[in-house]
Amino acid sequence: MTPHRLALYWAPAEDDPLHAHGSAWLGRDAATGDALPQPVLEGIDLAQVTSDPRGYGLHATLKPPFRLRHGYAAARADVVALAARTAPFDLPPLAVHDLDGFLALRETAPCPALHAFADACVTALDDHRTPPDAAEVARRRPERMSPAQRAHLDRWGYPYVFEEWRFHVTLTRRLTTDEKAVLMPAVTAFLGDAPSRPRRVDAISLFVQPAPGAPFTIAERLPLRG
Template sequence: MRAALYWAPERSDPLHALGSRWLGRDAETGAVVPQPAIPGLDLAALTEEPRRYGLHATLKPPFRLAAPWPELHAAAAALAARTRPFLLPPLRVAPLHGFLALRETVPCAELRRLADACVVELDAFRAPPSADEIERRRRHDLSPPQQALLRRWGYPYVLEEWRFHVTLTCRLAPADLPAVRTAAEALLGAAAGRPRRVRELCLFAQAAPDAPFLIADRLPLRG
């Protein structure tokens, strides 16, 4: 079993339903959702990897548990309870390292602080990655700071290397990017572009290595 701390749209947010339709799966219920048709492209194949994780932005990357689930849940709920709700700037569809994602139009300092707190304050619940996992990460041409983060926190893109993004596709061929981006903007652009308050910290769970991630709980921010 693995856990992760993510931001995800609230159930009532139109972005939740539209993003689930784009990926083809609802991370709240696990239900398969029919995807829009893009002429000449296989959207199911282009979203295969992000579909496993559900519509989200990573705060604390997936990790195996070093303590019982109820202890992690209680600690994550306590972290959420001392965090004040805050405004998330509008999002936009943008390319990122060859794939498409929803990105902030302006940086959100409060979300960065929450991501940092999830990584640091919940680290006692993270079992160390295996040697194979470390080696697999190292193959991605990491910078020296990213190598150091990988050794300390089990993942290279946290803290100062963290970037908010909601992954929408696998890596795309350059020729496919314009059509996929146009379709994503048509479906998600208006909903993504609205300011929204962040009032929840989402605890996701993966029951087995090949299982999809599901929202295990939405922990309210009460600070």
């Protein structure tokens, strides 16, 4: 059965401590679909604060979710081909950052290979993307976008690609100043040294949403073989 939407993400391997700690912070394991107990923070409803990223699973976006034009098998074949010509590379250490008001893990040093990887994911799978309808475009508030972002939305179905793309593993919704004062040290302590450990980007993770509104789960991790 073709899922409602497919996305190409980077996600830590299941034996990486970041997968366990990050999934527990969000309250769901995208590999198994299981709900997980979250840390208890005084004065903070962590389940509410993490509700949006929990539905997408612990990840960094390479190609954002899209509805399939030609079915899952055809899209998967092109991801396999992309993975076959892409060489694994080192990911810089990650750290918790304030990214436009929400907390996310970001790389601590430039990584041209990472940006090239994301660019390739956007272009290589674009023939499989059903363009967004007018309602989907309107929900993104294009009137608030820069000209470059609006052009990307029109051409690629998403405004934050290529020079507008930023690697990030989302950990919260947008926060108030008071919430951030509590949550920044809390998530940094909870994740410990897991984000900063050495790791390789050696796979593309295919996340699927089986039905509208359903959480995303990891369907496959396709190894990079270039």
